[in-house]
Amino acid sequence: MVLDLLASFTQDTRLLQLTTPLGSNKLIVECMRGEEGLSQAYEFRLTVLSTDAGIRAKSLIGQPALLELLTAASRDHRRPFHGHITAVESLKADGGVARYALTLSPWYTFLAQGRDSRIFQDKTVIEILDAIFGAWRSLGRLIPAWRFELSDPAIYPKRSITTQYQESNMAFAERLMSEEGLFYYFEHVGDAGSPSLGSHTMVIGDHNGSFKPNSVAHINFTQPGAVMKVDSIDRWRTESRLLPNAVDMRSWDYRTMNDRPVSAASAAPDDGMMPTSRDTPGAYAYSSREQGQRVADNQMQALDTARESHIGAGTVRTLAPGTTFTLHGQAQFDQADSDDGRSFLVVRVVHLAHNNLSMDTTAEANKLLGQSPLDALIDAERSGSLHATGRDKGERPLYRNRIDAIRSSVAYRGSQVDGHGLLLNPRPSVHGQQTAIVVGPAGAVIHTDRDHRIKVQFHWQRGAGDGDLSHSRLNHPAPVGHSGAPGNDEAGTWVRIATPMAPIAGANWGSTAVPRIGSEVVIDFINGNIDRPVVIGSLYNGKGQVDAQHNAVSQGAGTSTGNAPAWFPGQSSTHAHPAVLSGFKSQAMEASQSGTGAYSQLVFDDSAGQARVGLQRHASAHQGSAELNMGHLRHQTDNQRLAAAGFGAELKTEHSTAVRAG
Numbered sequence: 001m002v003l004d005l006l007a008s009f010t011q012d013t014r015l016l017q018l019t020t021p022l023g024s025n026k027l028i029v030e031c032m033r034g035e036e037g038l039s040q041a042y043e044f045r046l047t048v049l050s051t052d053a054g055i056r057a058k059s060l061i062g063q064p065a066l067l068e069l070l071t072a073a074s075r076d077h078r079r080p081f082h083g084h085i086t087a088v089e090s091l092k093a094d095g096g097v098a099r100y101a102l103t104l105s106p107w108y109t110f111l112a113q114g115r116d117s118r119i120f121q122d123k124t125v126i127e128i129l130d131a132i133f134g135a136w137r138s139l140g141r142l143i144p145a146w147r148f149e150l151s152d153p154a155i156y157p158k159r160s161i162t163t164q165y166q167e168s169n170m171a172f173a174e175r176l177m178s179e180e181g182l183f184y185y186f187e188h189v190g191d192a193g194s195p196s197l198g199s200h201t202m203v204i205g206d207h208n209g210s211f212k213p214n215s216v217a218h219i220n221f222t223q224p225g226a227v228m229k230v231d232s233i234d235r236w237r238t239e240s241r242l243l244p245n246a247v248d249m250r251s252w253d254y255r256t257m258n259d260r261p262v263s264a265a266s267a268a269p270d271d272g273m274m275p276t277s278r279d280t281p282g283a284y285a286y287s288s289r290e291q292g293q294r295v296a297d298n299q300m301q302a303l304d305t306a307r308e309s310h311i312g313a314g315t316v317r318t319l320a321p322g323t324t325f326t327l328h329g330q331a332q333f334d335q336a337d338s339d340d341g342r343s344f345l346v347v348r349v350v351h352l353a354h355n356n357l358s359m360d361t362t363a364e365a366n367k368l369l370g371q372s373p374l375d376a377l378i379d380a381e382r383s384g385s386l387h388a389t390g391r392d393k394g395e396r397p398l399y400r401n402r403i404d405a406i407r408s409s410v411a412y413r414g415s416q417v418d419g420h421g422l423l424l425n426p427r428p429s430v431h432g433q434q435t436a437i438v439v440g441p442a443g444a445v446i447h448t449d450r451d452h453r454i455k456v457q458f459h460w461q462r463g464a465g466d467g468d469l470s471h472s473r474l475n476h477p478a479p480v481g482h483s484g485a486p487g488n489d490e491a492g493t494w495v496r497i498a499t500p501m502a503p504i505a506g507a508n509w510g511s512t513a514v515p516r517i518g519s520e521v522v523i524d525f526i527n528g529n530i531d532r533p534v535v536i537g538s539l540y541n542g543k544g545q546v547d548a549q550h551n552a553v554s555q556g557a558g559t560s561t562g563n564a565p566a567w568f569p570g571q572s573s574t575h576a577h578p579a580v581l582s583g584f585k586s587q588a589m590e591a592s593q594s595g596t597g598a599y600s601q602l603v604f605d606d607s608a609g610q611a612r613v614g615l616q617r618h619a620s621a622h623q624g625s626a627e628l629n630m631g632h633l634r635h636q637t638d639n640q641r642l643a644a645a646g647f648g649a650e651l652k653t654e655h656s657t658a659v660r661a662g
Helices: 002-007 107-112 125-134 169-180 289-307 359-369 373-382
Strands: 016-019 028-037 040-050 064-070 078-094 097-105 116-123 146-149 159-167 183-190 198-205 212-220 233-240 246-253 258-265 277-279 308-314 323-328 343-354 399-407 434-439 453-458 494-497 520-525 533-539 581-585 599-605 612-620 623-637 640-653
Touching: 016 028, 028 183, 028 373, 040 078, 040 107, 040 373, 064 097, 078 107, 078 183, 078 198, 078 359, 097 359, 107 169, 116 125, 125 146, 125 159, 125 169, 159 169, 246 289, 258 289, 277 289, 343 373, 453 520, 453 533, 599 623
Parallel strands: 146 198, 212 323, 246 277, 494 533
Antiparallel strands: 016 064, 028 040, 028 343, 040 097, 064 078, 078 097, 116 159, 183 198, 233 308, 246 258, 308 399, 323 343, 343 399, 434 453, 434 520, 453 494, 520 533, 581 599, 599 612, 612 623, 623 640
């Protein structure tokens, strides 16, 4: 019987209508639970019936779909929900009837798949989001669409460095928007006759002016169980929370050697019960006091948003996050002087719906296939006090929803923390140190600035080609929107260097040595912050000959790291020694990669019974220009301990010598 009924069904008069690439009447919706909210990727879970028990999941997965909800405006006015099918499950089939479970989600959720690591340099948050989202164009059937509704785009500065580190594109985007006080919601357009079946656009905003009045701008509050010809809200409650009324923030800036304090206070009455919220977001968390003030204001607005919330339930099918409405007939707000006191912003909506199938069809389907899990979940959710309806509270309405709202006069800002004070979208923490390659302009040997900083390229930075990982400064084309792995001074921001030799530094004093381009360095991160790297040392990496001192590859800085240790123990003849040589060795700039040019060195030979110290300046790798040697005298070339030359002290030079006193 149910097979005959479904075979003759069309969706023209149904409360819920679903269109997929399979056609408009291939799948008939039984029930739906949908959830959408501000800064929340919507999800609609559907149970559908079909006369085809052989539908393959891959014919639907990832494909566009259009779910339409009949509204109270007219018999043919439908509210569209457009998205992509992100989950398909064959539940049961019997008697020629099959039941499937589908999940409908926005293009944005595809960004949660996989992880990436990359650096964006000197980009605003707007430019970074454009680059992230734009990379998903033309992937499968995805048509990413987004736009910004910002009060003033100029307030968002170029961020010197922004690192996506081992996180999905979606997690990275969520974190950036949370840090900058941005929120988003989706707008839907249905077009059942087009290949894409319509579109959905992500709207990214930062002020209440980006919200629009709901298509039902004035909504009546009615008593539960009242029979109404129009949609209404019949449940309403208000929740108030005790939260701080002020925010104080301080961030250390090493350039000014001082804190940058900023603060913000709520317009809500201060009863003196709560202390100020004091936050120390880490070193140079904001680039200027003005930017810090914006961060503090955002935190204060997030607290004000959570200070008072409203929960309602009813049958208004047009309610959507990011829309406003005026509530009439609710005693708590009817005494307001104007509509402003009764105006609310929808923050979140949960939709619960059963399609208007005949009782015979529903009964036969449940007899053959049993009650669907989603149907049981909806029934359980509807049994709560927010949704119980009818005189005996036992009726089963076709559509109900639950909404979370705030007063539209409150500047909306999403919370950055959960109920325990932990960040909802934390920046990835780096555990331990990493290594990187020093980079700079083509042809340069050293690239630094007045503050003793260098630029580095991490090994996980990559270029345009899939799987192209940077190593030894090999150049990779950079994708549009971020620096990729260019292998030059565009690879990242300036990084400070911890002083070598002695771990001390002060005003105009201390030890200094700048790692040269091509060297491998050790990177640590202040407070584990991936965007706050600091160089703490250099590494030898064996990029050299087995015995000779010089680098194995010397074609230039692009292919050699030049980190063969000075005086390393070799394997044969005079190169072989038990690492008895120590000290300090410099290298002429022009031979920085090859190791064959001039150098100066202070060398200690700690061979048993043959101790020696030498202060030497060499015009080339194998030619001594001036030497002062003391102890067990022995000729030395690079790591070779050559013929003995006596004991005592010697001063020799290939040029003139002067000894002066007074």
